[in-house]
Amino acid sequence: MNFEIIKELSVTSPEKIVMLVLDGLGGLPDLKSGKSELETAVIPNLDAVAAEGICGLADPVAPGITPGSGPGHLALFGYDPLVNRIGRGVLEAVGIDIELGPDDMAARGNFCTVDDKGIITDRRAGRISTEKCIELCKILDGMKIEGVDIKLYPVREHRFVAVFRGSNLDIHISESDPSRTGVAPMEIKAEIPAAKNTADIVNKFIARTKDVLSTNQPANMILLRGFAKKPQLLSMKEIYKLNTLAIAAYPMYRGLARLVGMGVADTRAGIEEKIKTLKKNYQKYDFFFLHIKLTDTAGEDGDFTRKVKLLEEVDVALPALTALKPDVLVVTGDHSTPAVFSGHSWHPVPVAISSKYCRTDGVGEFSENAFISGGLGRIHATEIMPLAMANARKLIKFGA
Amino acid sequence: MNFEIIKELSVTSPEKIVMLVLDGLGGLPDLKSGKSELETAVIPNLDAVAAEGICGLADPVAPGITPGSGPGHLALFGYDPLVNRIGRGVLEAVGIDIELGPDDMAARGNFCTVDDKGIITDRRAGRISTEKCIELCKILDGMKIEGVDIKLYPVREHRFVAVFRGSNLDIHISESDPSRTGVAPMEIKAEIPAAKNTADIVNKFIARTKDVLSTNQPANMILLRGFAKKPQLLSMKEIYKLNTLAIAAYPMYRGLARLVGMGVADTRAGIEEKIKTLKKNYQKYDFFFLHIKLTDTAGEDGDFTRKVKLLEEVDVALPALTALKPDVLVVTGDHSTPAVFSGHSWHPVPVAISSKYCRTDGVGEFSENAFISGGLGRIHATEIMPLAMANARKLIKFGA
Numbered sequence: 063m064n065f066e067i068i069k070e071l072s073v074t075s076p077e078k079i080v081m082l083v084l085d086g087l088g089g090l091p092d093l094k095s096g097k098s099e100l101e102t103a104v105i106p107n108l109d110a111v112a113a114e115g116i117c118g119l120a121d122p123v124a125p126g127i128t129p130g131s132g133p134g135h136l137a138l139f140g141y142d143p144l145v146n147r148i149g150r151g152v153l154e155a156v157g158i159d160i161e162l163g164p165d166d167m168a169a170r171g172n173f174c175t176v177d178d179k180g181i182i183t184d185r186r187a188g189r190i191s192t193e194k195c196i197e198l199c200k201i202l203d204g205m206k207i208e209g210v211d212i213k214l215y216p217v218r219e220h221r222f223v224a225v226f227r228g229s230n231l232d233i234h235i236s237e238s239d240p241s242r243t244g245v246a247p248m249e250i251k252a253e254i255p256a257a258k259n260t261a262d263i264v265n266k267f268i269a270r271t272k273d274v275l276s277t278n279q280p281a282n283m284i285l286l287r288g289f290a291k292k293p294q295l296l297s298m299k300e301i302y303k304l305n306t307l308a309i310a311a312y313p314m315y316r317g318l319a320r321l322v323g324m325g326v327a328d329t330r331a332g333i334e335e336k337i338k339t340l341k342k343n344y345q346k347y348d349f350f351f352l353h354i355k356l357t358d359t360a361g362e363d364g365d366f367t368r369k370v371k372l373l374e375e376v377d378v379a380l381p382a383l384t385a386l387k388p389d390v391l392v393v394t395g396d397h398s399t400p401a402v403f404s405g406h407s408w409h410p411v412p413v414a415i416s417s418k419y420c421r422t423d424g425v426g427e428f429s430e431n432a433f434i435s436g437g438l439g440r441i442h443a444t445e446i447m448p449l450a451m452a453n454a455r456k457l458i459k460f461g462a
Numbered sequence: 463m464n465f466e467i468i469k470e471l472s473v474t475s476p477e478k479i480v481m482l483v484l485d486g487l488g489g490l491p492d493l494k495s496g497k498s499e500l501e502t503a504v505i506p507n508l509d510a511v512a513a514e515g516i517c518g519l520a521d522p523v524a525p526g527i528t529p530g531s532g533p534g535h536l537a538l539f540g541y542d543p544l545v546n547r548i549g550r551g552v553l554e555a556v557g558i559d560i561e562l563g564p565d566d567m568a569a570r571g572n573f574c575t576v577d578d579k580g581i582i583t584d585r586r587a588g589r590i591s592t593e594k595c596i597e598l599c600k601i602l603d604g605m606k607i608e609g610v611d612i613k614l615y616p617v618r619e620h621r622f623v624a625v626f627r628g629s630n631l632d633i634h635i636s637e638s639d640p641s642r643t644g645v646a647p648m649e650i651k652a653e654i655p656a657a658k659n660t661a662d663i664v665n666k667f668i669a670r671t672k673d674v675l676s677t678n679q680p681a682n683m684i685l686l687r688g689f690a691k692k693p694q695l696l697s698m699k700e701i702y703k704l705n706t707l708a709i710a711a712y713p714m715y716r717g718l719a720r721l722v723g724m725g726v727a728d729t730r731a732g733i734e735e736k737i738k739t740l741k742k743n744y745q746k747y748d749f750f751f752l753h754i755k756l757t758d759t760a761g762e763d764g765d766f767t768r769k770v771k772l773l774e775e776v777d778v779a780l781p782a783l784t785a786l787k788p789d790v791l792v793v794t795g796d797h798s799t800p801a802v803f804s805g806h807s808w809h810p811v812p813v814a815i816s817s818k819y820c821r822t823d824g825v826g827e828f829s830e831n832a833f834i835s836g837g838l839g840r841i842h843a844t845e846i847m848p849l850a851m852a853n854a855r856k857l858i859k860f861g862a
Contacts, residue, residue, distance in 0.1 A: 090821055123860050125841060126848030127471070130861035143861065144467060153862045400819075406859055408852040409821050431837070434823055440839035 065301050067460065068140070068448060072303045077389035077454035079304075080340070080350045081446075083138060084376060085131070085315075086358030087395025088411045088430055090402045092366050099361075099369045099401060100412065100429040105377035107384070108428035111393050115416030117425040118438025120446060122397050128408045131358075134396030135318045139298060139351075140447035148321070149233070149290020155223045156317025160215055162292045167231040167260070170288045171214070171222040172239065173198060173281035180246045180283075185239070186220040187281035195222060198281055202274060207266050208259075224286060226264070231291075232257035238268060239285035247285055264289075297323025298349070302451060307343055309336045310353035319351060331355075333379040344386055348454075352383075361399030362406075369401050390417040390453045392446060393428075413438065413446060417453035465701050467860065468540070468848060472703045477789035477854035479704075480740070480750045481846075483538060484776060485531070485715075486758030487795025488811045488830055490802050492766050499761075499769045499801060500812065500829040505777035507784070508828035511793050515816030517825040518838025520846060522797050528808045534796030535718045539698060539751075540847035548721070549633070549690020555623045556717025560615055562692045567631040567660070570688040571614070571622040572639065573598060573681035580646045580683075585639070586620045587681035595622060598681060602674060607666050608659075624686060626664070631691075632657035638668060639685035647685055664689075697723025698749070702851060707743055709736045710753035719751060731755075733779040744786055748854075752783075761799030762806075769801050790817040790853045792846060793828075813838065813846060817853035 089099035100108075122129040122137040123144065132153050133143030148156075151168035162168060173195065175184040190198075199214040199222050206212070210228030217223060234253040240246075250265050252258040268284065275282045298306045300323070308319030311331040319326055325347065329339040336352055343350075354376060360369035384391065394413035397406050412433045423437030438449075451457045489499035500508075522529040522537040523544065532553050533543030548556075551568035562568060573595065575584040590598075599614040599622050606612070610628030617623060634653040640646075650665050652658040668684065675682045698706045700723070708719030711731040719726055725747065729739040736752055743750075754776060760769035784791065794813035797806050812833045823837030838849075851857045 090819060119837075119839070124467075124848065125838075125845040126850075126852035126857060127467070128852065128857065128859045130859050133861040144464065148861060150862055403819060407819070408849075408857070430821060431823060434837050434839070435835060440841075 065296060068301055068451070068457070071457045071460055072301065072451060073456055073458055074303050074348070075454060075456050076348070077456065078344070078348050078350070079390040079392065079450050079454050080352060080383065080386070080388040081138065081392040081394070081450065082352050082354070082383065083135070084354045084357045084373070084393070084395050086361040086397060086399025086406065088398025088400065088407070088409050089361065089369065090400035090407070090409065092402065098430055099366060099373060101431065103370045103373040103377070105373055105428055107377045107380040108373075108393065109426060111391065111416050112414050112428040112432065113426040114422060115391070115414040116420040116423050116438055117412070117414045117433045117436030119410035119430070119433050119436070119440050120394065120413045120443040121410045121440070122443040126408050128406050129397040130406065131314060131396060132318060135315065136322070137443035138394065138396055138446060139322050140301065140444050141295060141322065142444055146293055146295055148293055150288025151223070151290040152292055153314065154217065154288065155215070155225060156321065157314035158215055158217055158223060159313045159317060160223060160225065161320070162225065163227070164292060164294070165227070165229055165231065167226040167233055167289055167291050169224045169226075169286045171224045172285045173220045173222070174283050174285050175280040176246070176283040182240070182243045182245060182247060182283070184280060185243060185285065189219045190281050192216065192218050194281065195219060198275070198278070202271055205267060205270060207263050210263050212267055220281065230259070232260045233289045233291055235261045235264060235289055237287035237289070239287040247283065250286070292321065295322055299323055302349070302447065302456070304349040305347045306349040306351065307347040308351045308353070309339050310351070311336070312353070312355050315353045315355070324351060333376055334382070337379060337382045340383065341386065357395075358399045361401050362404060364401050364404035366401035390415065390450050392450050394446065410440060411443070413441070415446070415449055415453060419453055465696055468701050468851075468857070471857045471860055472701065472851060473856055473858055474703050474748070475854060475856050476748070477856065478744070478748050478750070479790040479792070479850050479854050480752060480783065480786070480788040481538065481792040481794070481850065482752045482754070482783065483535070484754045484757045484773070484793070484795050486761040486797060486799025486806065488798025488800065488807070488809050489761065489769065490800035490807070490809070493802065498830055499766060499773060501831070503770045503773040503777070505773055505828055507777045507780040508793065509826060511791065511816050512814050512828040512832065513826040514822060515791070515814040516820040516823050516838050517812070517814045517833045517836030519810035519830070519833050519836070519840050520794065520813045520843040521810045521840070522843040525810070526808050528806050529797040530806065531714060531796060532718060535715065536722070537843035538794065538796055538846060539722050540701065540844050541695060541722065542844055546693055546695055548693055550688025551623070551690040552692055553714070554617065554688065555615070555625060556721065557714035558615055558617055558623060559713040559717060560623060560625065561720070562625065563627070564692060564694070565627070565629055565631065567626040567633055567689055567691050569624045569626070569686045571624045572685040573620045573622070574683050574685050575680040576646070576683040582640070582643045582645060582647060582683070584680060585643060585685065589619045590681050592616065592618050594681070595619060598675070598678070602671055605667060605670060607663050610663050612667055620681070630659065632660045633689045633691055635661045635664060635689055637687035637689070639687040647683065650686070693721065695722055699723055702749070702847070702856070704749040705747045706749040706751065707747040708751045708753070709739050710751070711736070712753070712755050715753045715755070724751060733776055734782070737779060737782045740783065741786065757795075758799045761801050762804060764801050764804035766801035790815065790850050792850050794846065810840060811843070813841070815846070815849055815853060819853055
């Protein structure tokens with residue numbers, strides 16, 4: 063739905079919304095038992111949320127489309143991920159807590175190895191240590207080319223982020239990473255005439271970097287891709303008139319929250335710690351995004367048993383959250399990460415919304431299959447925020 | 463969804479998708495038994511597909527809209543039928559296996575009868591025999607007017623297709639068929655200035671035809687309508703990177719498949735023959751559209767019992783298809799044709815998608831009512847292809 067309508071209808075109210083996001087929540091049945099992670103886990107408190115709430119399944123992007131973490135979260139915050147796209151460079155920057163200015167252009171970088179003819183022999187420079195990466199970034203950091211400052215930030219092993227800080231940078235340039243060995247890194251080319259100057263600057267930066275690294279082994283060259291600027295998103299304050307707080311430990315989710323203008327809490331990892339952070343800040347905000355990462359990691363690792371265990375840990379911690387009696391509690395995920403799939407998947411994500419006015423359905427179990435019969439039916443994930451707002455009585459009547 | 467996204471995410475993979483389309487699949491309950499055709503038929507193999515797959519109901523165009531065969535199939539192939547419209551002239555041409563070039567303009571034609579004042583007395587010229595139609599088309603075929611070649615193709619009885627072959631033809635012209643008797647055929651008029659030349663040419667063609675036919679009875683005049691050019695559709699290869707094969711016996715469905723760039727197999731009619739064709743070509747393609755026409759014909763004829771029998775025949779043949787173990791099997795229809803309705807209807811169409819990763823639901827019976835509780839919920843038919851692609855692992859992740 064159009065933000066213009068939501069902006070027109072949204073009002074502030076004392077009611078509080080808590081959105082608990084279990085990353086990679088949806089699953090698939092284990093081949094032996096025929097039961098999914100949620101169906102296997104003993105989760106009486108989550109079942110109670112389902113019983114008291116209205117349930118359904120949400121598509122973060124569209125049926126059949128597997129969302130990355132960026133699109134998955136944008137959809138939960140109400141932003142259509144097909145319209146509001148976040149470039150790889152920006153997501154990588156956000157993932158290590160770099161604050162990007164509106165003119166900054168970010169790129170993903172790899173240290174790599176080239177032979178004496180300039181042919182790439184290893185795109186990851188033998189996965190150099192993170193320490194080495196930090197050292198090399200320090201050496202290369204701070205170049206200035208034609209008025210553009212270039213900052214290098216280490217990520218992990220061979221990976222880094224390059225931020226080009228200057229005016230009139232244009233992201234419509236090609237990548238230097240050919241995504242394979244046996245060829246030379248590609249020259250950066252302008253994809254539109256206005257980007258010619260930017261391409262020149264990046265090529266000069268790569269050439270200078272090559273000179274500096276020439277005696278270094280195995281990391282004697284770099285590859286750049288995913289040039290992007292921060293998307294200009296309306297803030298959640300502008301759209302929903304909410305005072306928002308993100309309670310997340312992983313940099314990427316903290317960064318995503320900042321992109322939509324959320325406040326970001328200092329918090330320790332672990333669900334008990336995060337609920338403590340929630341309690342501490344409960345009076346000061348009216349929307350809380352509480353993010354749990356490890357359910358996704360277990361799914362990505364293909365570890366069905368660990369994902370089950372993590373769901374049970376969340377369940378044990380849940381009463382400390384529900385004891386706050388939020389006016390609206392949303393429990394969902396940013397996408398499915400079935401353990402049998404060992405990765406993100408396209409399957410719609412369970413969502414339960416509990417409030418005094420939610421119109422409870424007959425669902426009494428928090429699971430993919432039980433939620434098929436839920437009162438929400440199959441919705442688009444961008445519809446969750448308007449529903450949460452409505453349940454919190456933060457949306458006035460449309461038309462007379 | 464936007465094809466741009468699918469184009470961006472689609473990849474080739476060895477997995478094979480078989481889409482079995484039972485034309486006019488959905489039905490309505492028989493007034494006496496209260497059971498639909500699918501609920502009456504004994505179809506254990508289709509029930510097994512439902513049990514192993516994920517089920518739902520699909521709207522080919524929109525709730526309440528009754529689709530023709532063109533829109534129904536376009537939606538199954540992922541093309542929004544409201545955006546990608548196929549003109550009547552083109553559909554009629556495609557229906558008799560005429561290959562249209564990009565500049566060709568096609569129209570539906572009727573032989574009709576006019577009195578000595580030029581007033582239409584019979585819009586169908588007493589439904590002349592197909593032989594007579596063939597003879598008249600032969601006489602009129604091959605005129606050339608201002609550089610435009612005009613070809614006439616007989617269809618059946620009084621119906622024919624006229625193809626105008628030349629450059630700069632513009633389809634924005636009015637029709638000559640007033641759709642009633644007691645009036646003269648209408649002059650063709652340009653609806654936009656650029657179409658004036660085309661209108662002139664068509665009027666000259668009609669005048670010349672009237673001269674040629676003047677001594678003929680009862681077919682002494684023609685009526686033309688549905689001027690259209692072939693829609694410029696992206697091919698399924700461009701969108702999905704699929705090697706596609708259509709296994710259909712009726713010209714219209716073969717023609718529709720060609721419009722989206724499918725390969726079209728030589729095949730005999732009958733489901734066993736078509737499955738043999740599938741087997742023979744199984745290694746060479748990764749997407750198969752297998753079309754069964756007769757279920758629709760029985761529905762159109764209002765023959766409930768015959769539709770039930772035909773569904774049972776499909777069911778008996780099905781194991782030969784499933785024995786190929788396609789990675790993804792889709793069983794659906796292009797629209798509903800309830801026998802009690804004796805025609806196409808707006809009712810959503812049952813769809814089952816079976817694959818290793820489909821997230822099976824609790825549905826165990828292949829029927830309209832059972833599918834209401836399916837895991838797919840109620841989807842748009844254009845979402846079937848992205849889902850089939852995802853289940854075949856042919857779509858990479860969207861965003862990071």
